[in-house]
Amino acid sequence: MQGRGLGSPVELQECFFDKFSAAARAGLHRDTTTGLGLFITRQVVKLPGGRSCVPLQEHVGTAFLVEVA
Numbered sequence: 001m002q003g004r005g006l007g008s009p010v011e012l013q014e015c016f017f018d019k020f021s022a023a024a025r026a027g028l029h030r031d032t033t034t035g036l037g038l039f040i041t042r043q044v045v046k047l048p049g050g051r052s053c054v055p056l057q058e059h060v061g062t063a064f065l066v067e068v069a
Contacts, residue, residue, distance in 0.1 A: 017042040
């Protein structure tokens with residue numbers, strides 16, 4: 001799956017799932033973010049033993065993969 005949108009800098013990949021992440025920024029429509037969405041997603045996915053990751057392509061878009069056991 002290929003992401004659509006702004007893409008994300010590779011150096012921010014490690015902090016995507018952190019609470020109030022440094023990777024948080026305005027989206028395509030300049031919407032504001034809280035920096036909690038991916039943090040909450042990871043917590044919910046981990047509960048049943050799942051995992052999440054980010055196969056990143058800078059300037060192309062970002063797709064977040066979620067695997068639930």
